[in-house]
Amino acid sequence: MSQNKFKLVECPRDAMQGLHDFVPTKLKAAYLNLLLQVGFDTLDFGSFVSPKAIPQMADTVQVLDSLDLSNTSTQLLAIVANLRGAQDAAKHEQIKFLGFPFSISETFQQRNTNASIQQSLVIVEEMLSLCAANNKTAVVYLSMGFGNPYGDEWNYEIVEKWADILVTKGVEILSLADTVGISTPEKIQEILPKLITKFSNTEIGMHLHSTPAERFEKIKAAYSTGVKRIDSALKGFGGCPMAADDLTGNIATEDVIEFLNSKGENLNLNMEKWHEAMVLSAKIFG
Template identity: 35%
Template sequence: MTRLPASVRIVEVGPRDGLQNEKAVVPLAAKVGLIDLLSATGLKTIEAGAFVSPKWVPQMADSAEVMARIARVSGVTYPVLVPNDTGLDAALAAGATEVAVFGAASESFSRRNINCSIAESLARFAPVVARALAAGLTVRGYVSCVLGCPYEGEVPAEKVAEVSAALFGLGCYEVSLGDTIGIGTPSKAVAMIDAVSARIPRDSLAVHFHDTYGMAVANIHAALDRGIAVVDSAVAGLGGCPYAKGATGNVATEDVLYLLDGLGIASGVAMDRLLDATRFISGVLDRPPASKVARALIARGGDSDA
């Protein structure tokens, strides 16, 4: 058992991971407006877009324009996802200072998601990461399906550790462990984190939970208890997983912040400012936030006392 961290960095993934599965095109101005509102909350990392094929992810086709129009705040990083050299070229042209590569701990998911084996994906990432580092960028690695795969079922923790260690070895400063279909429970999350942290320093790990079964906050609490101090989340609980019917998307930033505030863990994020972003994007999408905390606080018209 480790102590809870004194502070946690929240990585806001709503503008990229949250919006990328929206079927209706989200206007450029709305994406820029959302990121600018998030920049005013105290968040230090806001994932701004993805330089991927517009054929496969049409929602991210305007990522260069988004990067050009956002009001970048000093001390805030705006990472973008890049799958290959072409994506990295576009990210460099857009003035990105941090990029991310996206792998999987499941062979079946890797083949269906990025059309190659895990080994092939790592081989593809190697020159991309090397080029990014040589250009002075920082690189983050994502590992999906760390607690289960829609095609294979349970994923061995050792496989997650193997892929995570490979990404770390390529030069990723941080590896985000993603429960892509949101089936994890605290005990399984802890076992997976312990297996990975045997190969990678704990302070180089982040967790990325989806809330399909309502376990994301419980899983995050368990991760915090194992010394994890970086948590991915999406404002208003944006997102979803096309591989899991009924998935409610990423864990909501509001829910994570409420947990951290209640535990006395510093994040630097102001709930009232965060709710401004929640109201904005919920209005754009014309639906209420998935976050229970946001719904409760907006209903009562204010901030939390936690």
């Protein structure tokens, strides 16, 4: 095991965005403030997208203003779906990462961002310029990276083609995203090592969704590839409301922590704050 520290990306935004009842801004901020004290590398905290599309995230700016960043090393990531969202997010000094879902399924890119894959490539280029000018870093998710439920063509060559194009454009962090939970340990172990080897100067991450029964197998498979960046959400809440009618939750952070601890990884997390966040999560997710 190399000494590169594991980057854990906690995703409360992904966990909350599909909830039917609006979570009060004050409660969101209290939850995020606890998570900020745990010691994750990155907190995917909110999104700058149309409130019509994701009403739950309409208060992202108000939440941001309520976050205490004075005593945390955790960096903030916000999701954007178009140039306007990226411009809005870039105005906020507290935000370090702008995340953009770049689907390699044409159907899903239209559903998720109202843009084609080619139009989205232009958005990525504009976002990279914006990031460079505002001291931000782009994180691009290769969503539907393990296949899609729409019958759009998918194979490893398509994944590699788009990874290559994005890296050539200047993307430094690529996260392979399994938006609907159809990845398998076999696919993870086939695709990830190839990407990590081919794009050795790019940070390659995993954003997996899973049913509870398959979580550990997927975490184990991801770890075996040498990946050093994993997205997850406390208790495995969440899913993408734009992708399918049945939400498949995120990988549960506690499962990732348990697995990595069993491998002797030094995660350096404040477990007391983690347990406080666990308790408070019941008020949000029921």
